[in-house]
Amino acid sequence: MKVGIAGYGVVGKTRHASIQKNTSYKVVAISEINLKAQRDIPSDIDIFDDYHDLISKGEIDIIFISLPNKFASDAVSLSLKNGLHVFCEKPPAKTLDELIKVQKIYKKCSNLKLMYGFNHRFHLSVEEAKTIIDSNSFGKIINLKGVYGKSQMISFNQTDWRTKREESGGGILLDQGIHMLDLIRYLSGESFSQIFSFIDNAFWNFDVEDNAYVLMKSANGVVAQLHSSATQWRHMFNLEITLQQGSLVLGGLLTGSKSYGDETLKIISSNPKKDKGVPMETTSEYYQDVSWDNEIKYFSNRLENNLIIERGSIDDAIETMRLVEKIYKADPLWKKKYYS
Numbered sequence: 001m002k003v004g005i006a007g008y009g010v011v012g013k014t015r016h017a018s019i020q021k022n023t024s025y026k027v028v029a030i031s032e033i034n035l036k037a038q039r040d041i042p043s044d045i046d047i048f049d050d051y052h053d054l055i056s057k058g059e060i061d062i063i064f065i066s067l068p069n070k071f072a073s074d075a076v077s078l079s080l081k082n083g084l085h086v087f088c089e090k091p092p093a094k095t096l097d098e099l100i101k102v103q104k105i106y107k108k109c110s111n112l113k114l115m116y117g118f119n120h121r122f123h124l125s126v127e128e129a130k131t132i133i134d135s136n137s138f139g140k141i142i143n144l145k146g147v148y149g150k151s152q153m154i155s156f157n158q159t160d161w162r163t164k165r166e167e168s169g170g171g172i173l174l175d176q177g178i179h180m181l182d183l184i185r186y187l188s189g190e191s192f193s194q195i196f197s198f199i200d201n202a203f204w205n206f207d208v209e210d211n212a213y214v215l216m217k218s219a220n221g222v223v224a225q226l227h228s229s230a231t232q233w234r235h236m237f238n239l240e241i242t243l244q245q246g247s248l249v250l251g252g253l254l255t256g257s258k259s260y261g262d263e264t265l266k267i268i269s270s271n272p273k274k275d276k277g278v279p280m281e282t283t284s285e286y287y288q289d290v291s292w293d294n295e296i297k298y299f300s301n302r303l304e305n306n307l308i309i310e311r312g313s314i315d316d317a318i319e320t321m322r323l324v325e326k327i328y329k330a331d332p333l334w335k336k337k338y339y340s
């Protein structure tokens with residue numbers, strides 16, 4: 001299978017390395033508009049300036065889309081129309097409406113695979129937590145409390161489109177918090193219908209949010225809290241899942257920046273009458289971020305064996321985007337400013 005990559009920035013390069021390492025696919029063409037970034041493309045690969053040309057003229061079977069958010073839905077739609085299998089980064093679109101249009105197109109492409117890159121699902125700590133939850137050994141979930149935050153809107157070597165609503169569609173919640181929302185949905189299996197939120201852009205003063213404070217409840221009574229932040233001076237990833245007979249704490253996450261702390265899963269087994277609030281705990285620690293590699297392996301396995309995409313499907317993407325938009329609109333002031 002021949003692969004094209006649209007957008008050769010931070011993630012385009014990461015995907016390239018991971019495709020080479022984990023699949024038999026050959027990356028034959030890359031589209032990149034920035035001349036400086038083009039210089040990083042190996043000489044045996046065809047270069048197109050724009051993703052439209054890659055899609056229409058590149059001789060490829062699969063496309064990896066790692067463009068700024070404003071192009072995601074257009075690039076996916078065109079690729080599907082051109083008969084390409086597609087792997088697209090999160091967020092799947094700027095808005096839910098854009099993504100619903102993609103879904104309509106995809107419904108006519110039953111022979112093609114479409115997967116969205118929610119790589120956090122493939123972290124080893126998350127996979128272990130999912131196995132424990134699904135085993136029902138601690139009973140049902142009562143609540144989930146998550147914090148995911150970084151200290152700036154644009155960190156490390158990122159480009160600045162993330163701070164512009166026109167180009168990104170949203171701020172820290174759409175960029176980073178979306179991973180935590182996806183995990184909350186994935187791990188709990190719940191659909192959250194009652195939502196309260198405060199959305200703020202008061203600190204960095206861009207036209208996208210720098211903080212989202214969220215409280216939500218599912219029809220089954222599961223409550224989830226999330227604080228997605230770009231004023232988290234010490235970078236943090238923490239998700240506590242409380243079940244009937246214990247809790248799981250995902251603390252820290254191995255990422256490229258190595259700034260979110262060691263990746264651990266604390267397993268707390270509770271017996272309130274005996275342990276009087278000091279329960280038994282064990283902690284698993286993980287030493288490698290295998291999420292990017294395992295996500296690509298998953299995609300290629302699903303593609304080669306013609307299996308349904310179950311992690312990062314278009315339906316997942318739609319439901320997570322629906323949640324993002326409900327959260328934005330749950331704050332009356334934010335809704336008035338950007339959705340009326």
Ligand SMILES: NC(=O)c1ccc[n+]([C@@H]2O[C@H](COP(=O)([O-])OP(=O)(O)OC[C@H]3O[C@@H](n4cnc5c(N)ncnc54)[C@H](O)[C@@H]3O)[C@@H](O)[C@H]2O)c1
Pocket residue numbers: 006007008009010011012031032033034037049050051052065066067068069071072089090091117118119158159175
């Ligand atoms: N899964 C994750 O954890 C994760 C992490 C970071 C970013 N992402 C997502 O990946 C996507 C890309 O993010 P990034 O950090 O690599 O951004 P980036 O800005 O570093 O890279 C995007 C690249 O696309 C190029 N580009 C812009 N317009 C183009 C066009 N018309 N044709 C071809 N190339 C064009 C830019 O020049 C740039 O090099 C975003 O959607 C982002 O949200 C996902």
